[in-house]
Amino acid sequence: xxDISTCPPLTRxxxxxxxxxxxxxxxxxxxxxxxxxxxxxxxxxxxxxxxxSGQDASLPPAKPRMNLFFKCENMQKIGAFxxxxxxxxxxxxxxxxLSNGVVTHSSGNHAQALALAAKTxxxxxxxxxxxxxxPSKIEGTKSHGAEVxxxxxxxxxREEVVRGVIExxxxxxxxxxxxxxxxxxxxxxxxxxxxxxxxMTGGYRGEGTTRGGCSFAAExxxxxxxxxxxxxxxxxxxxxxxxxxxxxxxxxxxxxxxxVFGAEPSFQGADDAQxxxxxxxxxxSVKTLTIADGLRTPLGEITxxxxxxxxxxxxxxxxxxxxxxxxMRLMLERAKIFIEPxxxxxxxxxxxxxxxxxxxxxxxxxxxxNVGIVLTGGNTTVDAIAKLFAPSAVQGERQEGxxxxxxxxxxxxxxx
Numbered sequence: 574x575x576d577i578s579t580c581p582p583l584t585r586x587x588x589x590x591x592x593x594x595x596x597x598x599x600x601x602x603x604x605x606x607x608x609x610x611x612x613x614x615x616x617x618x619x620x621x622x623x624x625x626s627g628q629d630a631s632l633p634p635a636k637p638r639m640n641l642f643f644k645c646e647n648m649q650k651i652g653a654f655x656x657x658x659x660x661x662x663x664x665x666x667x668x669x670x671l672s673n674g675v676v677t678h679s680s681g682n683h684a685q686a687l688a689l690a691a692k693t694x695x696x697x698x699x700x701x702x703x704x705x706x707x708p709s710k711i712e713g714t715k716s717h718g719a720e721v722x723x724x725x726x727x728x729x730x731r732e733e734v735v736r737g738v739i740e741x742x743x744x745x746x747x748x749x750x751x752x753x754x755x756x757x758x759x760x761x762x763x764x765x766x767x768x769x770x771x772x773m774t775g776g777y778r779g780e781g782t783t784r785g786g787c788s789f790a791a792e793x794x795x796x797x798x799x800x801x802x803x804x805x806x807x808x809x810x811x812x813x814x815x816x817x818x819x820x821x822x823x824x825x826x827x828x829x830x831x832x833v834f835g836a837e838p839s840f841q842g843a844d845d846a847q848x849x850x851x852x853x854x855x856x857x858s859v860k861t862l863t864i865a866d867g868l869r870t871p872l873g874e875i876t877x878x879x880x881x882x883x884x885x886x887x888x889x890x891x892x893x894x895x896x897x898x899x900x901m902r903l904m905l906e907r908a909k910i911f912i913e914p915x916x917x918x919x920x921x922x923x924x925x926x927x928x929x930x931x932x933x934x935x936x937x938x939x940x941x942x943n944v945g946i947v948l949t950g951g952n953t954t955v956d957a958i959a960k961l962f963a964p965s966a967v968q969g970e971r972q973e974g975x976x977x978x979x980x981x982x983x984x985x986x987x988x989x
Contacts, residue, residue, distance in 0.1 A: 574662060574746060580753035583879065588760040588825040595660040595758060598693060600650055602762070604769040604945075605643045607908040614639050614923050618930075637933035638941025641923060642773070642806070644766040647912050647951030651713065653867075654762055654818055654949055655686035655749075661758025662747050663690045671696045673743035678702070678724070678731035681710035682867060682950055683749040688719035699744050701734045707866070709954050728870075750817030751873025760821025766945050767806055767831065774804035774943065807942035808832040808933075810919040812949050813846050813889065814868035816876030822947065823885040834929070835880060835889040836919040838863040844891035845871045846880055855881075864894055864961060867915035867949065890929045892921040898961065900924055904948075905958075913953040914961070919946040 581587035617634035646654035663675065674697030677687050684700045691698035698719040702711060703726040715721055724734040738744055748755065809826065813819040813835040823833045837844040841861035849856045855877040861869050872880060880886050892900075897914055900921035904910045922929050923944060933942055 574666075574748060574752050574754060577753060580665075581757065583753060583756060583820070583824045585825055585827050585829075587757050588764060588821065591661045591754075591757040592761040592764055594664045595657060595761065598650075598660045598664075598690070599656055599761075600648060601765055602645045602648045604766060604773065605645055605908065605910065606641065606773075607643070607910075609907045610903055610920070610924075611639065611641045613903065614641055618925060618927075632927040632931060635927055635930035635934045637930050638937055638939065639923060639933060639944045640941060642766070642770050642943065642945045643908070643910065643920075644762060644769075644945055644947050645910065646762060647910070647916060647948050649950075651682065651685040651689050652950050652952045653682040653686065654759055654947070655682040656689060657761050658750075658755035658758035658817060658821075659683065659686035659690040659747065660693070661761075662687075662752070662754040663694050663696075665754050666745065670745055673697075673745065674699060675747045676701070676735055676738045676742070676744040677747045677749060678728075678735050679749050680706045680866065682952055684714040684719070684721075685710060685717065685952070687747055688714045688717035691719065692717045697742075697744070699738045699742065701731050701738065703731065707952075707954075707957070710952060713952070748873075750815035750870070751875050752817075753875065755817050756821045756824060756876070756879070758821070759818040760823075760825035762818075762947065763809065763822040763825035766809070766947075767826065767829065770943060770945060771805040805943065806831045806945050807937065808834060809945040809947065810834050810836050810890075810922055811947045812836045812865070812868055812915055812918045813872075813880065814865075814915070815870040816846065816872040816880050818947070818949065819886065820876045820879035823879055823882075827885065832887045833885065834887055834922070836922040837889060837891045838865045838868055838894065838897060838918055839891040840864075840894050843868060844889070846877075847889040847891050849877070850881060850889060863897075863914075865897055865915040865918050867913065868918065888929075888932075890922045890926045892918060892926055896921040896925040902962070910948065911951050912948050913950050916948040916950050919948075 617636045619634050650656040675691055676699040678701040680703050684702055688698045700714050700719045701722050701724050704723040705726055724731045811819045811822045819835045826833055840863040843861040843863040845856040845859050856871055859871045897917050901914055901917035904912055
């Protein structure tokens, strides 16, 4: 990566500059609205096993007013937002710095993103992947010409293999999330979403689409009911694992008045950011097999500084495995949007986290909020979804914390 001391500062202007650099390499992904899911979000949730599991049972069901807008990074190149950070990271390196290729460690989406960016820039990519990685993500990485080297599952094991690759090849390390160039690249999705929702609403605000089902953002106000005359986003919910994307969104939306919130799974301590904020220090290791496999990584040193700054990230909220599954099912069946479990975490917060919902009810009042939700990716398979929703021996073991969504054995992830 570029030397951190030479990187642009983490400011909105730097995100705008990053967008200029990468916009020819990425998709401007659409924003979708869905009347059905917005209506569910605006209805008091009373199904105890979904809406209140793992949360404060003393909270009565809230009935906030929200208008939901989904930023569909599942339709991004390689099927996830990670392409933005990878292309920006490589665009900031010189030909001489790229001459020996690039290397990273990743279990999936960053691996595929760097492989594609390296192919586009005409350089060699070495990707260290845990041997338990999802097969479709391994094949996706190889399909872009990257050399895949397998490793153990922990961060220490992956990083040891990366060091060996660097010693052998001289390749330049491109970390998955904890670097300014990655953060700034990921933040470009927030710039687009802000513009798209402003164009969609155009002075309108209301209960999702007027024609039922799910509609693409035409960026002309179609499908948004007139109410208060205000426009644009009031808040954004972004899933958080290592924190690169959440940090980028918060950086991009600084001084806009748009509130940014993070979303995490709670299973087996995957809510390390929320726990860290309560303890006042970064949690450096996470040991979890949450179905949201893209969010199993703890915050890094740089991303922790952003996420723990309440002027940038207003709060972190967590959801259970059942809530994630319920949100994913709704997106598949009602909105017809194909996403991976990690992408459903933000949706689940809006639908089921009563602390978040009570906050919106109180702060937004009758006027309500326009809430943007980042759908981070869609890199899963029909087989994996079938396993997720079908009772099985594997599912039973998952509940005991022995295996993950695809039968992989539990391992510890440590921030480096």
